[in-house]
Amino acid sequence: MDSLTQIVLGAAVGEAVLGHKIGNKALLYGAIAGTIPDLDVAANYFTDKITATEIHRGFSHSIFFSILMAPALGWLTSKLERKQHLLWKPWAWLFFWGLFTHPLLDAFTTWGTQLFWPLDTRIAINSIFVIDPLYTLPFLCCVMVVLFKKKGSLSRKKTNWLGIYLSTGYLLLTVILKYITYQKFEAALQEQQIAYTRILTRPSAFNTILWNANVETEDAYLLGEYSFFDTRPITFTRFKKQRNASEEIRQEKNVQRLIYIAQGWYLMEQIEGVWFFYDLRFGLMPINETEEVFVFAYELTQRDGEFTAKENRKTPESAQFLLNKLWGRLKGN
Template identity: 60%
Template sequence: MDSLTQIVLGAAVGEAVLGKKVGNRAMLWGAIAGTIPDLDVVWRYLTDTITATEMHRGFSHSIIFALIAAPFFGWLVHQIKKRPDVGWTGWSKLFFWGLFTHPLLDAFTTWGTQIFWPFHWRVAFNSIFVVDPLYTLPFLICVIAAATRGRDTLSRKRTNNLGIYLSTAYLLFTVLIKFAVNHKVEASLQEQGITYTKISTRPAPLNTVLWNINVDTQDAYLIGDYSFFDSQPIVYKTFPKKRTQAQKWIERDEVQRLIAISEGWYILEKEEESWVYNDLRFGLISNDENDSQFVFRYLLTENDGTITATEDRPTPKNGKKLLIDLWQRIKGN
C-alpha cells in the first residue's frame, strides 16, 4: 500500500500496543515501524533493475525480518527513552506488530509480498489497489481523533480500535468482492465460448467497484474490465503473445527472471530497434484514444552478452482526463 496508509496502520498498531503507557509517542514510533519495510527501495540505487525488482517486498517484508528487527529497534528506542515501565520488551512488541502488519496489508495488493521469505512464494490476493481512499480515510480519521483524547480514556482506545476494525472489515470485504468478480468473469468466458488456462482480476485505481481482467489463452492474452454497474457483457481486447518471434530473448536468464517476477503474465515485443518486456499484471494506461501502453514495461538492451532492463513507465499526458474516464467507467457501460 501507499506510504500514508502504512503510516496510519503503524500508528494505530503502536497505539494499540503502548498508547496507554506512552500516549501519542506510541503512534509516532508505530508509524516509524510501519515505514521501515519500504526502505527496501534503496536497492534501486545499489543494484540493477531486475535484482532490485526481485528484492522489492522481499526480506524486509517477511516474518523473519519482523522477528529479527523488532528486538533490535526495541532495544534502540529503550536506550533512547529509558522507560522502565515499558522496557525493552514493550518497545520490541510495538515494533514487531508495526513491522509485521505492514507486509500483511501489502499481501492484499497486486504486487504482493514475500512474507514467507526465504521461500520464493509471493503472497498476492489482488483484492485492493495500492491507493484506496475507502480503506485509508476512515482509518486516518479514527487515528487522528484518538490522538486528541487522553491516553487513559476509554474513548481513545475505542476510537483507535474502531479504525482498526473498519479497515480490517473493508479489507476482508474486498476479498469477497474479488470472488464475486471472478465468478462473473468465468461466466462471461463460458458464455462467449472462450477457452482459457487462467484468469487474473484486480481492482482498478482508487476503488473496488471497477475491476481489470487478464485472461490467458493458448496464443493470446485477453484484457478487459468489469464494473458492478455494468449492463453490457464484458468486452475483451486481444493481445497476441508473440512467443515465436521473441524465443531467443525468452531463453535468456535475465528475461527468465523477469518472467518469474511477472508470474508468466508478459508480452515480449520489438518496438523499432528495441525489445520491450511488458508486465501485464498491472494493466494498461491510456494517454489518448489511440495510445495505450502497459503500466509496467522494461526496455531491454544487450551489452557484452548481458541483458540490461530499464524501467520505462508511460507518463500520463492528461491526469485529469484519466480520472474523469475512470469515474465514467466505474458508473458502468
Template identity: 65%
Template sequence: MDSLTQIVLGAAVGEAVLGRKAGNKAQLYGAIAGTIPDLDVIARYFTDTITATEIHRGFSHSVLFAVIASPVLGWIVNRMEHKLNLGWRSWAWLFFWGIFTHPLLDAFTTWGTQIFYPFDYRVAFNSIFVIDPLYTLPFLICTIWAMFLKRDTLSRKRMNLTGIVLSSSYLLLSVLLKSMALGQFEAALKEQNIAYNEISTRPAALNTILWNANVDTQDAYLIADYSFFDSKPISFKSYPKNRKREPNFTNPQSQQNLQRLIYISQGWYLMEEKEGNWYFYDLRFGLMPVANGKEQFVFSYLLKEENGVLTAQETEKAPRDAGLLLETLWERVKGN
C-alpha cells in the same frame, strides 16, 4: 500499499500495543515501524532494475525480518525513551506488530509479498489497489482523532479500535467483491465459449467497484474490465502471445536476465518489438490510457544489451497521463 496508508496502520497498531502507557509516542514509533519494510526501495539506487524489483517486498516484508529487527529496534528505543521505563520487550512487541502488519496488508495487493521468506513464495490476494481512499481516509481520521484524546481514556481506545475495524472490514469486503467480479468474468467466458487455462482478477486504480481480468488462453491473453454498475456484456480484448517471435539472446547471462523478468511477472507477460527495440510488458497491473486515445501497459520495460548483458529500464510515465487516467477511470466506474 502506499506510504501514507502504511504509516496510518503502523500508528494505529502502535497505539493498540502501547498507547495507554506511551501516549502519542506509541503512534510515532508505530508509524516508523510501519514504514521500515519499504526501505527496500533504496536498492534501486545501488543495483540494476531487475535485481531491485526482485528485492522489493522480499526479506524486509517477511516474518523473519520482523522477528530479527523488532528486538534490536526495541532495545534502541528503550534507551532513547528510558524515562518511560517500559522495558525493551514492550517496545520490541510494538515494533514486531508495526513491521509485521505492513506485509500482511501488502499481501492483499497485486504485487504481493514474500511474507514466508526465505521460502520462494509470494502471497498476493489481488483484492485491493495499492492506493485506495476508502481504506485509508476513515482510518486516518480515526487515528488522528485518537491522538487528541487522553491516553488513559476508554474513548481513545475505542476511536483507535474503530479505525482498525473499519479498515479491516473494508479489506475483507474487497475479498468478497473480488469473488463476485470473478464470477462475472467466468460467466462471460462460458457464455462466449472461450476456453482458457487461467484467469487473474484485480481491482482497478483507487477503488473496488471496477475490476480488471487477465485471461490466459493457448495463443493469446485476453484482457477485460467489469464495473458493478455495468449494463452491457463483458468484452474481451485479445493480445497474441507470439512466443515464437520473441528475441533469443545468445549471451547466457542475457537469457538468464530475461527469465528473471518472466519469473517476476509470474508468467503474465508479452514482448513487443518497436522501432528496433524490444519491450517487456508485465500484464498483472493492466493497461492505462495515454495521449491520442491509446493505451499502454502500466509496467513496461525497455530491454537493451549493454556490454553484452541484458538490462531492463522501466519506461517513464508522463505526468499528464495521471489526469487522463483519473478521468477515464471515473467514467468507466460509472458503468458502460
C-alpha cells in the same frame, strides 16, 4: 500499499500495543515501524532495475524480518526513551506488530509479498489497489482524532479500534467483491465459449467498483473489465503471445528473471529494433483518447553481452487523463 496508508496502520497498531502507557509516542513509533519495510526501495539507487524489483517486498516484508528486527529496534528504543521506564520487550512487541502488519496488508495487493521468505513464494491476493481512499481516509480520521484524546482514556481506545475495525472490515469486503467479480468474468468466458488456462482478477486504480481481468489462453492473453454498474456484457481485448518472435531473447538470463517476476503474465515486442517487456499483471493505462500503454513496461538494452531493463515512466499528464477516464468507466458501460 502506499506510504501514507502504512504509516496510518503502523500508528494505529502502535497505539493498540502501548498507547495506554506512552500516549502519542506509541503512534509515532508505530508509524516508524510501519514505514521500515518499504526502505527496500533504496535498492533502486544501488543496483540494477531487475535486481531492485526482485528485492522489493522480499526479505523486508517477511515474518522472519519482523521477528529479527523487533528485538533489536525494541532494545534501541528502550535506550532512547529511558524516561518512559519501559524494558525492551514492550517496545519489541510494538515494533513486531508494526513491522508485521505492513506486509500482511501488502499481501492483499497485486504485487504481493514474500511473507514466508526465504521460501520463494509471493502471496498476492489481488483484492485491493495500492492506493485506496476508502481504506485509508476513515482510518486516517480515527488516528487523527486519537492524537487529541487523553492517554489511556476509554474514548481514545475505542476510537483507535474503530479505525482498525473499519479498515479491516473494508479489506475483508474487497475479498468478497473479488469473488463476485471473478464469477462474473468466469461466466462471461463460458458464455463466449472461450477456453482458458488461468484467470487473474484485480481492482482498478483507487477503487473496488471497477475490476480488471487477465485471461490466458493457449496462444493469447485476453484483458477485460467489469464495473458493478455495468449494463452490457463483458468484452475482452485479445493480445497474441507471439512467442516465436521472441524465442531467442527469452533465453537470456535477465529476461528469464523478468518472466519469473511477472509470474508468466507477459508480452514482448520489438519496436524499431528495440525489445520491450510488458508485465501484464497491472494491465493497461489510457494515456489519451486513442492510445493505451501497459502500466509496467520495460525497455531492454544489451550491454556487455547481457540485457538490462529500464522502466518506462509515466507523465503527470497521462495520470490526470487516467483519473478522468477511470471515473467515467467505473460508473458503468
